[in-house]
Amino acid sequence: MNKIVLFCWLFSSLTLAMAEDRVIPDFDPDIGEEIMEICAGCHGIYAQGTPDGEYPRLAGLNPAYLERQIILFKTRKRINIPMIPYANDHELSPEDVKNITAYIASIELPRHMSKLDPNKEFDPLARLEESKKVTNIPHYPGDPKAGGKLYRQECASCHGRKGEGKWKKRVPMLTGQHSDYLLRQIENIRKGKRFHDSEDDAELFRGYTDEEIANILAWLSYQDD
Ligand code: HEC
Numbered sequence: 042m043n044k045i046v047l048f049c050w051l052f053s054s055l056t057l058a059m060a061e062d063r064v065i066p067d068f069d070p071d072i073g074e075e076i077m078e079i080c081a082g083c084h085g086i087y088a089q090g091t092p093d094g095e096y097p098r099l100a101g102l103n104p105a106y107l108e109r110q111i112i113l114f115k116t117r118k119r120i121n122i123p124m125i126p127y128a129n130d131h132e133l134s135p136e137d138v139k140n141i142t143a144y145i146a147s148i149e150l151p152r153h154m155s156k157l158d159p160n161k162e163f164d165p166l167a168r169l170e171e172s173k174k175v176t177n178i179p180h181y182p183g184d185p186k187a188g189g190k191l192y193r194q195e196c197a198s199c200h201g202r203k204g205e206g207k208w209k210k211r212v213p214m215l216t217g218q219h220s221d222y223l224l225r226q227i228e229n230i231r232k233g234k235r236f237h238d239s240e241d242d243a244e245l246f247r248g249y250t251d252e253e254i255a256n257i258l259a260w261l262s263y264q265d266d
């Protein structure tokens with residue numbers, strides 16, 4: 042094999058592996074859209090969440106992870122009071138959960154507004170709609186360099202090199218998620234209110250200083266620029 046062939050082969054296997062990692066299960070888009078109307082009341086019509094972190098972004102998250110969280114809400118293993126009326130088997134059957142999580146996982150949120158095409162007529166409504174979808178996390182106060190170092194040591198093995206998550210392992214992405222929501226989850230993990238990956242993680246997370254956590258959040262907030 043010459044070098045170019047080898048490179049092409051490596052590149053195509055790499056892109057294939059990445060594509061394979063992000064398989065979205067089949068779903069009924071009509072049912073997905075219908076259920077989304079309920080979720081949109083809090084999470085936004087594109088499942089983009091709110092910048093204040095009150096409601097997390099769901100769009101583009103791993104469907105298996107989303108499904109697991111809904112099961113945790115249903116069984117009250119993860120407490121989410123606002124969702125109690127919506128996430129029970131009567132309102133959201135296991136079949137519905139499969140549909141809505143696949144639907145939400147398939148929503149792509151652009152990180153930046155598209156460039157204006159000078160040859161096309163300006164469409165203010167389309168522009169406004171697009172702006173609602175654009176999600177780019179504002180830079181979080183902290184030291185992103187120190188945060189990146191700590192992130193690579195402590196978090197990257199599971200959450201991915203750039204915080205993109207790992208679909209097959211059901212590890213959520215952190216990059217592109219609202220910082221204040223992530224901070225609240227870290228607080229919940231520290232207090233033992235939310236299970237992270239293992240029993241010992243509450244203590245592990247208490248071991249990081251607030252400054253270190255802020256630095257990680259700062260680093261993450263630069264990864265979607
Ligand atoms: C009344 C408001 C409300 C509605 C309606 C709602 N949610 Fe939520 N949801 C929340 C809040 C608040 C959180 C964050 C809870 C926390 O801080 O732990 C959340 C968290 C989640 C999470 C966890 C995200 C993560 O990153 O771990 C998932 C998944 C989710 N919601 C799915 C849905 C789906 C699907 C629907 C529609 C069927 C829905 N939600 C409707 C308020 C709502």
Ligand code: HEC
Nearest residue numbers: 109195196198199200211212213223226227236237238257
């Ligand atoms: C051994 C693997 C592993 C490591 C290392 C790890 N995580 Fe996680 N993390 C997970 C898994 C798995 C989940 C999902 C837990 C669940 O299903 O509820 C998670 C969830 C989270 C969440 C909640 C995300 C959401 O959308 O609600 C945050 C925040 C988080 N991790 C931060 C971190 C940080 C910061 C580090 C490094 C200091 C870290 N994690 C290291 C495996 C890991």
